[in-house]
Amino acid sequence: MKHPNIKLCTSLFSFALEWNSGKYSLEQLMSKVRELNLGPGIEIIGFQSLKGFPYLSDNTIVDVRRLIEQFGFEPACLDANVDVAIRRDRLLTIEETVEYIIPQIWAANKLGFPVLRVQMTAKPEVIKKLVPVAEKANVKLGMELHTPYLIDHPAVVALRELYEEMDSPFLGFIPDFGTSMRQIPDALLHSFREVGVTDELIAITKEIWQKDIPTPAKFGELQERASALGATPPQIGRLNMAFSMNGRQDVNAWKEIIPQTVHLHGKFYGFDEHGDEPSIDYAAILKVFYEGGYRGYVSSEYEGTAFTDEFTGFEMVQKHHALCKKILENIQEKEYARTV
Amino acid sequence: MGPLDNFILADDALQATPTGFTLQFHSHWYRSLPLSCMSCKAIINGQAIDESEVFIEANGNKYPFSEMPNLYKEWLFITDGARLHVNGVEPLQKGKQYNIEFKLDLFIPYILVGREGNPLLASSTVTKQLTCN
Incomplete structure (x- = not known):
């Protein structure tokens, strides 16, 4: 029997152009993602898709849960933001940052998301104080490792030490593939x-x-x-x-944190005529995570909208799903052939 | 900055009022930010606006323009517009075209850069001929 594989997922981040145009409601956007069969996982950025986030009305919570269920998505990850510079006069204190994230953890709980993406602006002291809340809410905190946060970055090393000390299943990482690129897009x-x-x-x-x-x-x-x-x-x-957007970390460096990986951000910018992503070696990265035992989601995160409106988010995520599917099936077939 | 700049000023952004005009704008980030993380500057037909005569409106709430850096609890949802109310100028004529140069600075509160750890500045300037409504 074949082993389970890494699952595909779509982050609504990919549709920044479509969303900012104001032409889509959340229901229309999710309906289109379903129509194009870009599940099963779905990832939502709270401050992008949900007005009033993280203080959501009961009606909003019922509506979002209904949409996820109606379109047959699996809630994979809700994205928090750790806006420590929200005040212009000073940064938020440790306590204030904790208070800023707590309602976002509960939003994930109420919406049915098992993982909440957090960001490196949450220092280890903040994360430590959030662990009891995450446990109570049954929501894993996934620290996004986005460039420049390579796994040996001093701030990441400090966090890994905290993870070791706390030894909690509610603390994990979300590697972003933009950290391991092979060329500038x-x-x-x-x-x-x-x-x-x-x-x-x-x-x-x-x-x-x-x-x-x-x-x-x-x-x-x-x-x-x-x-x-x-x-x-x-x-x-x-x-x-x-230099600041595109990391050059060796893909094998991820191996050290695969046991703590709770979600993956499949960042991408574009495709060549063969459907491959020229700036990110997807075959190599997905192989590392698969062989390291990761079996969660890889979420399609199209960031080309930062530079071009030549393509729709929908067509780009379709191509990304096709690429990941091909690579993952290939990896699985090879493993299956080895074991029979 | 990028393609999202195209949504900053819609074609119907400029409206005449009895005391001047209003200009509606949208943010060019991908997610909502509070007004404290924004700053803007408008030039109409080459004339800079006197900011002491400007109010900013979001979610039906109106504040003096100079208050913007303090408005970290007034969120502008990403698909909603904010409106500048400009007073103390000759009222604009409906149906006439005006040249608007609009600079929107966003201070991204979760990306700290440089030695000082300041929020990343994402600045966009758009210039558009708008017909006054």
Whole structure:
């Protein structure tokens, strides 16, 4: 018998263009995702899709639960935001941050989501105080590891130490594939051209990005070489995005935290003519998680809308599902062939 | 900044009032933010607006423009618009076209950058010919 596989999921983050256009209600958006068969998992960002989040009325809770059930989705992950800079005069204190997240944990509980995405702006002291709430609400806290938070980043190391100390099944990680990229997405590079960046500058940026040096050293080298070619400060600012948005962590580095992985963010930007994602090695990453024993969801998270409106979120998530499905079936077939 | 900028000013964003005009805008982030995380600047036909005569409205609540940095409890849902009420100017003419340059700065409260750990600034400027309603 074949083993269970990693499951597909769609994050409504992928439809930023469609959602911000105001042309879709939540029901219409979810209906379209169902029609295109982009489940079974569904991921919702509270502050994107739910007005009044995290203080939801009973009616809203009933409505959202009804939609999830009606369209046959499995609630995979609700995304919290840890908005520590919501005040302009100062950052939220540890206590205030805890109080900011608690209602978001309960929103996940009431909506039926087993996992709540949290962000690195929640320091270990905050997470420690949230564990009893997460346990009571039966909601796992999944810390998103988004670039620049590689698994050996000092802040991540501190969190891993806390996880070890607490040893709670309610603490986990959500690796974001944008942390392990093989090249800068073309869509991002094309957007640089719109602000007058030359092909020569783009080539230099790509070359520096590939180097095994710390990110600050990359900023420095780019500053020096791009200035010498006459790049303006705003252009250099845009090029710096290539270093800050796209991580180069070895895919094998994830192995250490697979037992604590509670969800996956399948970030993607675009596809080549074969349906492959040129900037992220999906075959390699999914193999690492599958072989490491992960059997949760990989959630399609299309972020190309940050640079281009050439494609709809729907067509891009369809392509992403097709790619992941092909890779996962291939991995499973090979394993099955080995065991029979 | 990106394609979401296209939603900042809708075609019907500009409206005449007896004391001036209103300008409705939408955020260009993918999720809701409170007004404290926003700042904006409008120029109409090359003329900057005197901010002391401006009020900001969201969810039916109206505040002096200078209060915006303190409004961390007034959320602007991502598909809702906020409205600037501009007074003390010659009222606009309905049906006439005006050139609007609008700069919207968003201070992203969960992404801290630089040595100081300041919120990421996501700034967009859109310029549009709008017919006054």
